[in-house]
Amino acid sequence: MSRVMIIGAGGVGSVVAHKCAQVPEVFTDILLASRTKAKCDAIAAKLPRPVRTAQVDADNVPQLVRLLKKFKPDLVINVALPYQDLHIMDACLEAGVNYLDTANYEPPDVARFEYKWQWAYRGRFQKAGLMALLGSGFDPGVTSVYTTWIRKHFIPKPETLDIIDCNAGSHGQPFATNFNPEINIREVTAKGRYFQNGRWVETDPLSVKRPFTMPDGLGDLTIYLMYHEELESIARHVPGLKRARFWMSFSDNYLTHLRVLENVGMTRIDPVDVNGTPVIPLQFLKKLLPDPASLGPLTKGQTCIGCQVTGRDAKDRRKTVFVYNVCDHAACYKEVGSQAISYTTGVPAMIGAMMMLTGKWAGKGVFNMEQFDPDPFMAALERHGLPARILKKAVLRGG
Numbered sequence: 001m002s003r004v005m006i007i008g009a010g011g012v013g014s015v016v017a018h019k020c021a022q023v024p025e026v027f028t029d030i031l032l033a034s035r036t037k038a039k040c041d042a043i044a045a046k047l048p049r050p051v052r053t054a055q056v057d058a059d060n061v062p063q064l065v066r067l068l069k070k071f072k073p074d075l076v077i078n079v080a081l082p083y084q085d086l087h088i089m090d091a092c093l094e095a096g097v098n099y100l101d102t103a104n105y106e107p108p109d110v111a112r113f114e115y116k117w118q119w120a121y122r123g124r125f126q127k128a129g130l131m132a133l134l135g136s137g138f139d140p141g142v143t144s145v146y147t148t149w150i151r152k153h154f155i156p157k158p159e160t161l162d163i164i165d166c167n168a169g170s171h172g173q174p175f176a177t178n179f180n181p182e183i184n185i186r187e188v189t190a191k192g193r194y195f196q197n198g199r200w201v202e203t204d205p206l207s208v209k210r211p212f213t214m215p216d217g218l219g220d221l222t223i224y225l226m227y228h229e230e231l232e233s234i235a236r237h238v239p240g241l242k243r244a245r246f247w248m249s250f251s252d253n254y255l256t257h258l259r260v261l262e263n264v265g266m267t268r269i270d271p272v273d274v275n276g277t278p279v280i281p282l283q284f285l286k287k288l289l290p291d292p293a294s295l296g297p298l299t300k301g302q303t304c305i306g307c308q309v310t311g312r313d314a315k316d317r318r319k320t321v322f323v324y325n326v327c328d329h330a331a332c333y334k335e336v337g338s339q340a341i342s343y344t345t346g347v348p349a350m351i352g353a354m355m356m357l358t359g360k361w362a363g364k365g366v367f368n369m370e371q372f373d374p375d376p377f378m379a380a381l382e383r384h385g386l387p388a389r390i391l392k393k394a395v396l397r398g399g
């Protein structure tokens, strides 16, 4: 029996609302709140049971605190944008509410994501007797659960981790991003970074790539080394790792568009004076691009996201295991009206909330996904639409 407030009514917020509504025994009362109430109402109208909706500007902490004190949720699921994370954490502390998100804080004026800002809240959440769970999406999120699950059941001494995020789907648009375009383009155009022998190695944006054959005959893609936020928390919480990298697939078409947009300055995040009006080019571009939520009915094909871990098993033998999920865009759309990128983020957000509300994952302070027992989360993934597949061999070769 619990009350949950979902903040954000975009592609991911819609999936979280659908999935929470499917589990009434845990999520008794749901409030979906966002900047634009009409978007909440449109989602609510498609849900299998009634949920409340509200307008809120999550950057306005007093306004959010008032809403929290009125609805009195046990937990806030933050699926607005990374810019809101700290404001929502502040409001949760003031109103005495637990917190969960799927992406770490980013300052709007610098394309830089790090956990340091949110980890700095640890003492305040501890003192308030509250729990904050960071990064409960797929990546970050399930990728940390896979890593700790492989460590628990197959490779107690992990040495290398490669997180591989492939999208073999197609939406037929000349150029579109599968989640918030501003956040997506900031992430992709940032420098690459990976963890090696206790240090971070930096690479130029998308300068390291290799061909990759997806398992189960899903096809061949090119994957690019990128920095991704879970590398920071995994490097801290998974002892013994000598190397941790993150790879993502991009089509040539996507990269060609991105290169042109970058070259003409459309991905800049500093204001440009346009006839006396300051305009941030990337925010203007976001207005022109298709809304990711609109891609649901158009996207066909699958995503394949997983973790390859190499290391030593309990008998000190060298082992490699790849744990992954394959998710079908059209099947997601049929179930909840969204494509697989929103689905693979929204389902783990609901499951993280379920872990907290049922006490399977508990603590006071600020936590990342690797800090908890992966077993109940893996069991819930199986039940709620994202079953894992296991290969006891390398899919990414060549060091």
Ligand code: NDP
Pocket (backbone or CB within 6 Å): 007, 008, 009, 010, 011, 012, 013, 033, 034, 035, 036, 039, 056, 057, 058, 059, 079, 080, 081, 082, 084, 102, 103, 135, 136, 137, 138, 139, 140, 141, 178, 179, 180, 183, 292, 293, 341, 344, 345
């Ligand atoms: P969208 O842009 O589709 O949706 C964001 C929603 O947040 C919109 O409804 C927007 O309102 C609302 N919002 C923005 N600012 C505020 C504010 N100040 N107060 C209240 N509501 C606000 O994004 P997505 O659904 O694609 O992504 C949601 C989150 O999920 C992002 O943080 C993203 O980084 C994260 N994500 C995580 C992944 C993972 O695997 N861990 C993968 C993909 C995404 P409005 O409609 O008015 O603009």
